[in-house]
Amino acid sequence: MKVAYWPGCVSRGFTPELHGSMAKVAPLLDIELVELDRACCTGAGVIAEHNQELADTLNARTFALAQQVDGAELMMNICSTCQGAQSECQERLDANAEYRAHVNTTLANEGLSYEKGLTNKNFLWLLVEEIGLDSLRSRVKRPLTNLKVGPFYGCYIVRPRERLGIDSEHPRDRYMEQVIDALGGTVIEYAGMRKCCGFPIITMNKEASLKQAGRHLGDAVDAEADCLVTPCPLCHLNLDLQQPLAETVVGRNLKMPVLHLPQLVGLALGLDPKELGLSRHVVRPTSVIDWSTSVVAAAAA
Amino acid sequence: MAEAHDRPPEQFTLKLRRYDPESGDAPYWDEHTVELEPHRSVLEAILQARDRFDGSIGIRCSCRQAICGSCGVRVNGEPSLACHTHLDAAKAGAENGVIEIEPMGNMPVIKDLIVDMDAVHWKKIQRVTPWLLAKQPVPEREYLVSKESMVDVTQTMACIQCGACVSDCLAMEVDPGFIGPAALAKAYRFVGDPRDDEQFERLNDLAQDPQGIFDCTHCFKCVQACPKDVNPMGQIMRLRRIATSDQHIVDQNNGERHEAAIVGLIRNYGLLHEAELIPRSYGGNSWFAKFTPAAGKELLSSLPVIVRGVLRGKLNPKIAIFGHKIPSADLKAVQAIYDKIESRPERYELNLYIVGEDEEPAPVAAAVGVGPGGEAADASTSTEGSDEQ
Numbered sequence: 001m002k003v004a005y006w007p008g009c010v011s012r013g014f015t016p017e018l019h020g021s022m023a024k025v026a027p028l029l030d031i032e033l034v035e036l037d038r039a040c041c042t043g044a045g046v047i048a049e050h051n052q053e054l055a056d057t058l059n060a061r062t063f064a065l066a067q068q069v070d071g072a073e074l075m076m077n078i079c080s081t082c083q084g085a086q087s088e089c090q091e092r093l094d095a096n097a098e099y100r101a102h103v104n105t106t107l108a109n110e111g112l113s114y115e116k117g118l119t120n121k122n123f124l125w126l127l128v129e130e131i132g133l134d135s136l137r138s139r140v141k142r143p144l145t146n147l148k149v150g151p152f153y154g155c156y157i158v159r160p161r162e163r164l165g166i167d168s169e170h171p172r173d174r175y176m177e178q179v180i181d182a183l184g185g186t187v188i189e190y191a192g193m194r195k196c197c198g199f200p201i202i203t204m205n206k207e208a209s210l211k212q213a214g215r216h217l218g219d220a221v222d223a224e225a226d227c228l229v230t231p232c233p234l235c236h237l238n239l240d241l242q243q244p245l246a247e248t249v250v251g252r253n254l255k256m257p258v259l260h261l262p263q264l265v266g267l268a269l270g271l272d273p274k275e276l277g278l279s280r281h282v283v284r285p286t287s288v289i290d291w292s293t294s295v296v297a298a299a300a301a
Numbered sequence: 302m303a304e305a306h307d308r309p310p311e312q313f314t315l316k317l318r319r320y321d322p323e324s325g326d327a328p329y330w331d332e333h334t335v336e337l338e339p340h341r342s343v344l345e346a347i348l349q350a351r352d353r354f355d356g357s358i359g360i361r362c363s364c365r366q367a368i369c370g371s372c373g374v375r376v377n378g379e380p381s382l383a384c385h386t387h388l389d390a391a392k393a394g395a396e397n398g399v400i401e402i403e404p405m406g407n408m409p410v411i412k413d414l415i416v417d418m419d420a421v422h423w424k425k426i427q428r429v430t431p432w433l434l435a436k437q438p439v440p441e442r443e444y445l446v447s448k449e450s451m452v453d454v455t456q457t458m459a460c461i462q463c464g465a466c467v468s469d470c471l472a473m474e475v476d477p478g479f480i481g482p483a484a485l486a487k488a489y490r491f492v493g494d495p496r497d498d499e500q501f502e503r504l505n506d507l508a509q510d511p512q513g514i515f516d517c518t519h520c521f522k523c524v525q526a527c528p529k530d531v532n533p534m535g536q537i538m539r540l541r542r543i544a545t546s547d548q549h550i551v552d553q554n555n556g557e558r559h560e561a562a563i564v565g566l567i568r569n570y571g572l573l574h575e576a577e578l579i580p581r582s583y584g585g586n587s588w589f590a591k592f593t594p595a596a597g598k599e600l601l602s603s604l605p606v607i608v609r610g611v612l613r614g615k616l617n618p619k620i621a622i623f624g625h626k627i628p629s630a631d632l633k634a635v636q637a638i639y640d641k642i643e644s645r646p647e648r649y650e651l652n653l654y655i656v657g658e659d660e661e662p663a664p665v666a667a668a669v670g671v672g673p674g675g676e677a678a679d680a681s682t683s684t685e686g687s688d689e690q
Contacts, residue, residue, distance in 0.1 A: 012572070014576075014610070014615065017615070037628070040635045041573050047563065048538070051643065052648070054639065054642045058567075095658040095659065096653070096658065106641055109637060110634045155521050160521055196471040196520035198475075201472070203579060203582035203583065204555050205511065208475045215475065245606065279614070280615045282609050
């Protein structure tokens, strides 16, 4: 399937292994990525905090660019925060024709216009709803047998439920467990899996921010997870890049590897760990990977 | 609805969290099976369990119709009003069909399902001066204000002080001193009131407090928890917006600088230049920020993280120094959008809580996502939780 692909900023900046692993995984899932390289940052909720119309217009521009991609079935992102920030703007744009027309007046300078009804899905939703768990299962080459994986969703992709289309027919807040299971792994449930990583307040209240990250990582350690997996690069920054500092704040050793969702999928689809950028993490996923054979360690045991 | 009301009584099993701090015993779980029509509330089920099986079950309630805000509990782990949660829905959302009921979080338990609202919630409400500080001279008769100017605060006035948002606030979980969602929503009720005389003082107080408006971690827990659609997080964002954009308050918590940094970097680059975010958040919205003492100190403390990131190939030095940009024609278009919108004399804000959603049918167009099987309706047709932020 062809998708208008919004990679976000951080996946091309401080977590380049995310964008890279998505590019490697896409062909194995028959996804054709048409990158929206003209689009700008979603604002991650902060532009909306500063000026709502500005955030809505900048994101409407991205949506309009996505709607211009010939033959694309939908727009896809790889960032929980992008999903949440875009969904919020789209909710306002779709709800009110007058407001949409007002925003489109600004976009008209570029010859762009957003039409109500864009489908914008995070890679996680696309995996379950478009590709399907059975199809995903059938593509697995290296099942993650005995690998204990804790999901970490990120706030923006699980709340508020109504805006994100989460209901009994679309239990999008349980898709990570379904995907881990389809890849042959063991799901580890732990207290912090749908809580906040603390990233949004890292510059305002560093201690509280790192306490959040450290506490959830600690919960996952206590639940005996081998690694975490997240669809959000901002969560990854606090959970992986900042993990050594989080360890000092909560006063315990954590050493919990945190994988991006496309990396976990790529491992199961048989890709080389290095190719997926797993060597680029601050907490090396040595509990996940046997580096000598590039085979999932737990599966070989 | 008539059909739901006609359904005969069914059995529902409740798993109640019991705890009496005065007994010296540890908390424990207690199960009771009650029989009620499925449309009845969780509160009615708890009361039946108390009446039939154990008179010592502690629960606080009064109106039983989602007005008084007394019966806040956690149902299957989510904060709710017990009287506002139907038994069939609670059972559908329960693991193994057993409805789990616990006291609210972030507040000490007095007994069983009753928490100490005075110790946490009401103290925080008092913290924000929850009354009007009237402009002088006070008119002899009623104040005359335009209807439109009061519409803005009606959303926060819908709060029934049930504490559901306080219960699950994730910032408060790690930082109990955070003023929190209910009190800050109450603060907006007066900051947004045209009769109040101390907008600047209120905002300056809440912005400078390390546990004030900039301590909110933007997790949407309170938005989800609120049974009255008050959207506390949205109100906190409005407080920030007015504090920074209208009152130009520069706080000691980096709140204003952090916002200015992100908004400014996206204007300059189209994308977020992460490496500039920390120095600008600490030192001000300029390339030279990194040479200020505050930013220097923070960068120094982050040095081990930065070095490790570079060594692992996670941080590309070129991107870290120069950032990444969108093509220049697009950047110009983005900047033109900034210029147009930021030069408006007044901000244009759509509050869906006030205006609602229009009912026009979705157009059929050859555009991304409007084809058959598009899921857009999931995210776009709901009105609940759809208020502005």
